[in-house]
Amino acid sequence: MRSRLIRSFVLTAGVMTAAVVWSPPVAGQASKNRPTIAGCPSVSAKFHPCALARAQGFSPPRMPDGTPDLQGIWDAPLAMGFQNIEDFPGDPSPGGFGPAVSVIVDPADGKVPYFPWARTERDENIRRFIDPYAQCLPTGVPRQMANFRTRQITQSRNSISIVNEAGGHIYRVVYMDGRPHVGPTLKLWMGDSIGHWDGNTLVIETTNLNGRWWYDSMGHFASDALTVTERLTLVDADTLHYQATMDDPKVYSRPWTIVFPLERIKEKGYEQMEEACHEGDHDAAGFVLGGFQPYLGPRFPR
Amino acid sequence: MKQILFALIVIVFLPGSSYGQTTGARQTGALPRTSDGKPDLSGIWQVMNTASWDIQDHNAQKSIPAGLGVVEGNELPYTPAAAAKKKANFDSRDTADPESKCYLPGVPRATYMPFPFQIVETSAQVTILYEYAHAVRNIFMGTPHLAGQLYWWMGDSRGRWDGDTLVVDVTDFNDETWFDRAGNFHSDALHVVERYTPLDADHINYEATIEDPKVFTRPWKLSMLLNRHKEKNFRLLEYECFSF
Numbered sequence: 001m002r003s004r005l006i007r008s009f010v011l012t013a014g015v016m017t018a019a020v021v022w023s024p025p026v027a028g029q030a031s032k033n034r035p036t037i038a039g040c041p042s043v044s045a046k047f048h049p050c051a052l053a054r055a056q057g058f059s060p061p062r063m064p065d066g067t068p069d070l071q072g073i074w075d076a077p078l079a080m081g082f083q084n085i086e087d088f089p090g091d092p093s094p095g096g097f098g099p100a101v102s103v104i105v106d107p108a109d110g111k112v113p114y115f116p117w118a119r120t121e122r123d124e125n126i127r128r129f130i131d132p133y134a135q136c137l138p139t140g141v142p143r144q145m146a147n148f149r150t151r152q153i154t155q156s157r158n159s160i161s162i163v164n165e166a167g168g169h170i171y172r173v174v175y176m177d178g179r180p181h182v183g184p185t186l187k188l189w190m191g192d193s194i195g196h197w198d199g200n201t202l203v204i205e206t207t208n209l210n211g212r213w214w215y216d217s218m219g220h221f222a223s224d225a226l227t228v229t230e231r232l233t234l235v236d237a238d239t240l241h242y243q244a245t246m247d248d249p250k251v252y253s254r255p256w257t258i259v260f261p262l263e264r265i266k267e268k269g270y271e272q273m274e275e276a277c278h279e280g281d282h283d284a285a286g287f288v289l290g291g292f293q294p295y296l297g298p299r300f301p302r
Numbered sequence: 303m304k305q306i307l308f309a310l311i312v313i314v315f316l317p318g319s320s321y322g323q324t325t326g327a328r329q330t331g332a333l334p335r336t337s338d339g340k341p342d343l344s345g346i347w348q349v350m351n352t353a354s355w356d357i358q359d360h361n362a363q364k365s366i367p368a369g370l371g372v373v374e375g376n377e378l379p380y381t382p383a384a385a386a387k388k389k390a391n392f393d394s395r396d397t398a399d400p401e402s403k404c405y406l407p408g409v410p411r412a413t414y415m416p417f418p419f420q421i422v423e424t425s426a427q428v429t430i431l432y433e434y435a436h437a438v439r440n441i442f443m444g445t446p447h448l449a450g451q452l453y454w455w456m457g458d459s460r461g462r463w464d465g466d467t468l469v470v471d472v473t474d475f476n477d478e479t480w481f482d483r484a485g486n487f488h489s490d491a492l493h494v495v496e497r498y499t500p501l502d503a504d505h506i507n508y509e510a511t512i513e514d515p516k517v518f519t520r521p522w523k524l525s526m527l528l529n530r531h532k533e534k535n536f537r538l539l540e541y542e543c544f545s546f
Contacts, residue, residue, distance in 0.1 A: 156422050157342075159420075173420060173537065192537075274456055278405070
């Protein structure tokens with residue numbers, strides 16, 4: 001446990017200063033170190049069809065009500081906190097992020113299908129604004145599922161909760177009782193999540209997002225018109241195929257889809273710990289001194 | 303008539319017999335239960351009181367309703383030095399309360415913040431998701447506290463069942479949270495024992511025993527009711543405190 005505590009502390013410190021000094025292993029390196037995950041290539045574009053094919057032949061463990069049992073604590077080894085969701089050659093400057101392989105499986109070029117103005121705004125975001133996550137603001141969806149360290153899935157009577165260790169206390173409750181979404185004027189950092197089962201796949205539709213967060217550290221963004229449809233499917237006992245499709249007619253010319261694996265933490269007695277982020281955070285002041293401004297959402301063309 | 307009156311008095315004041323008592327709350331009606339027979343506390347709950355402003359009896363102020371205290375006996379057994387610090391805290395409460403800076407509210411204050419919270423119960427773990435600041439508590443069932451002293455905002459919570467009561471032992475706090483906006487405070491020696499006793503399907507008697515030898519001369523207790531939200535399609539929203 002002691003080593004976990006030290007690791008937890010180091011990683012907490014790391015996350016809190018991630019955007020400026022921390023240079024963790026990145027997606028590209030992870031795939032070099034791990035050529036396969038669950039018997040599939042550890043690059044999203046190749047993992048996607050392979051893992052779905054494997055899932056066809058897997059009978060998942062089940063809850064007493066017969067639905068698949070996805071409960072557990074899950075790591076996102078390829079996503080690496082979403083430093084960059086697109087291909088990234090790497091930043092050679094000190095503390096810069098290493099190379100990353102795109103997690104986007106559709107479109108096939110691995111790029112977010114922005115309207116031209118929105119692509120320009122993405123570039124502008126990284127020049128002018130602070131990654132909201134670096135200010136300890138909530139990740140939004142789907143970054144919650146890619147975030148550093150782990151997330152715990154718990155299935156309850158009418159809801160499924162997804163609780164993260166990192167990110168300064170973030171969680172989502174997915175209601176499974178067939179209720180409608182909340183009204184359109186409600187805007188939430190983590191959105192309003194409604195789920196159902198499609199065979200062995202948990203499908204979650206999230207709306208009412210506030211458009212204040214980024215997908216990654218590189219300024220990729222959405223508006224408050226975003227709908228995220230996630231699909232979680234067990235590939236084997238310890239691997240989930242995670243898929244999210246983003247549809248935002250204000251920002252993208254078409255829906256687009258990311259895929260990455262989630263891997264079960266198998267260490268016996270593993271417990272998620274407390275991460276206080278905003279409490280005692282001094283990074284934001286440093287960003288402001290560096291000329292960066294808090295991000296308040298997309299700036300639409302007039 | 304006298305006999306009836308006497309009987310009523312006995313019912314109301316017999317220790318452990320009454321709904322409103324702070325200890326030994328009696329349960330009535332059928333409780334929802336999990337497959338292993340424990341009370342199922344899952345659901346969305348909220349207090350109906352003003353304890354987050356002041357856990358003791360207090361008069362109304364602008365934007366703050368008057369309230370009955372939730373502390374057994376109302377008085378808090380501060381040491382003389384701690385009583386002076388409480389007074390200083392009170393005088394600067396609007397800016398000095400850590401909650402005014404949007405920090406995690408600690409335990410037991412998270413329970414009586416004026417926001418709902420959701421309990422997610424499994425046999426191994428009871429998780430409490432608070433709408434306030436997305437605060438989370440993982441209550442691990444039947445396992446010991448972590449070795450060594452930690453300094454956590456929400457503490458290290460270990461639970462067990464005492465009959466139908468969920469008992470949670472909470473240690474490893476930092477000294478940076480207050481019990482309320484009125485400046486009632488604790489040190490990092492704080493030890494909280496919470497008792498969640500379901501009274502019926504929709505009410506939980508919540509009791510917390512507070513022990514902190516650096517600040518208080520003896521342990522003391524607070525208690526209140528948790529009420530289930532039964533509105534159709536009710537759900538947690540967000541109060542992302544420092545985003546405003």
